[in-house]
Amino acid sequence: MLFEELRIRNVSIRPAQILAPMAGITDTVFRRFIKRLGGCGLIMTEFVSSEGMLRQNLKSQRFLYYKEEERPITAQIFGADPAHLAEAARIIEGLGFDIIDLNLGCPAKKVVRCGGSGLLRELPLLEEIFRKIRAAVSIPFTVKIRSGWSDEEIVAVPVARLAENCGVEAIAVHPRTRLQGYSGAARWDIIQEVKSSVRIPVIGNGDVMSPEAAAALFSRTGCDAVMIGRAAPTNPWIFRQMMEFFRSGSYIEPAETDRYELIHSYYAMLVEEDMPGAIGKMKQFASWFTHGVRNGAELRRSVQSAQTARDVLDRVDEFFSASLSK
Numbered sequence: 001m002l003f004e005e006l007r008i009r010n011v012s013i014r015p016a017q018i019l020a021p022m023a024g025i026t027d028t029v030f031r032r033f034i035k036r037l038g039g040c041g042l043i044m045t046e047f048v049s050s051e052g053m054l055r056q057n058l059k060s061q062r063f064l065y066y067k068e069e070e071r072p073i074t075a076q077i078f079g080a081d082p083a084h085l086a087e088a089a090r091i092i093e094g095l096g097f098d099i100i101d102l103n104l105g106c107p108a109k110k111v112v113r114c115g116g117s118g119l120l121r122e123l124p125l126l127e128e129i130f131r132k133i134r135a136a137v138s139i140p141f142t143v144k145i146r147s148g149w150s151d152e153e154i155v156a157v158p159v160a161r162l163a164e165n166c167g168v169e170a171i172a173v174h175p176r177t178r179l180q181g182y183s184g185a186a187r188w189d190i191i192q193e194v195k196s197s198v199r200i201p202v203i204g205n206g207d208v209m210s211p212e213a214a215a216a217l218f219s220r221t222g223c224d225a226v227m228i229g230r231a232a233p234t235n236p237w238i239f240r241q242m243m244e245f246f247r248s249g250s251y252i253e254p255a256e257t258d259r260y261e262l263i264h265s266y267y268a269m270l271v272e273e274d275m276p277g278a279i280g281k282m283k284q285f286a287s288w289f290t291h292g293v294r295n296g297a298e299l300r301r302s303v304q305s306a307q308t309a310r311d312v313l314d315r316v317d318e319f320f321s322a323s324l325s326k
């Protein structure tokens with residue numbers, strides 16, 4: 001089977017199919033929801049500011065909350081100050097995370113000034129950051145990069161080599177530049193170049209929207225694991241479908257009842273756990289998830305005008321009980 005297992009030192013990622021960190025999406029509830037559906041071997045927190053962590057900012061503490069059933073779990077941090085990042089990494093280790101990951105990809109303006117993809121233009125500083133984090137923790141240390149700042153400054157290979165030399169143990173590559181944002185296509189050839197330049201595992205990421213695309217990513221790059229971002233909230237079954245596809249050459253498309261059960265169970269988790277911002281997350285998820293649902297536009301309208309999280313859940317239940325009985 002493709003992507004059967006990836007080992008990062010003592011951590012077994014099985015299957016080697018990873019949920020990408022996504023700010024505002026991959027909170028503890030979403031991560032557990034994805035894990036329960038099967039086929040996802042590693043989940044990651046959304047990125048957490050090292051500066052926020054050191055100030056013991058509430059948001060950062062909330063982002064770092066996880067449950068045992070989420071293991072193995074990676075915490076992702078960002079920042080630009082080597083000593084502060086090292087201190088944040090120590091805190092992550094103390095919280096019991098299995099892996100620490102450094103974000104070198106975020107294109108948001110606010111983040112670029114203090115880390116994220118901005119560091120791809122400052123390799124001497126980046127080297128210091130790698131070394132300080134490496135010296136600060138004994139858990140596996142990984143990084144996630146974009147390909148560079150712009151088409152003229154593609155640095156994926158030198159950054160991967162630098163990371164390897166500094167003791168980083170795996171690298172995830174999202175082969176778009178900072179300036180590209182999310183436009184255009186991910187350049188998988190850059191993942192292949194990184195793969196042939198380093199010995200540490202390379203995790204391929206970018207534009208994998210189906211099991212077929214994951215197989216193509218593997219054959220084009222030889223990457224050791226696949227990381228899925230935007231496809232997960234529109235098709236949370238994608239991890240399980242990839243496993244089925246790699247084993248048997250086909251996979252099951254969910255029926256309308258599966259869609260209902262899925263949206264209901266995710267929303268019920270958000271309501272029961274009284275997640276901060278639950279209603280906003282529910283509305284956002286509904287707009288992704290209900291494409292392909294019969295009369296999805298009607299459901300989206302109904303959800304958008306709800307006033308409370310419980311109200312959203314009730315409207316979803318009502319919509320599906322009417323539509324499934326037709």
Ligand SMILES: Cc1cc2nc3c(=O)[nH]c(=O)nc-3n(C[C@H](O)[C@H](O)[C@H](O)COP(=O)(O)O)c2cc1C
Nearest residue numbers: 020021022023046047103174206207208228229230
């Ligand atoms: C809403 C959103 C939030 C994201 N937040 C993060 C983040 O916190 N850390 C990170 O490394 N990448 C983040 N990313 C990038 C994804 O992890 C991933 O690299 C990118 O979406 C490409 O993969 P995909 O084509 O499978 O979506 C985010 C992407 C999206 C769409």
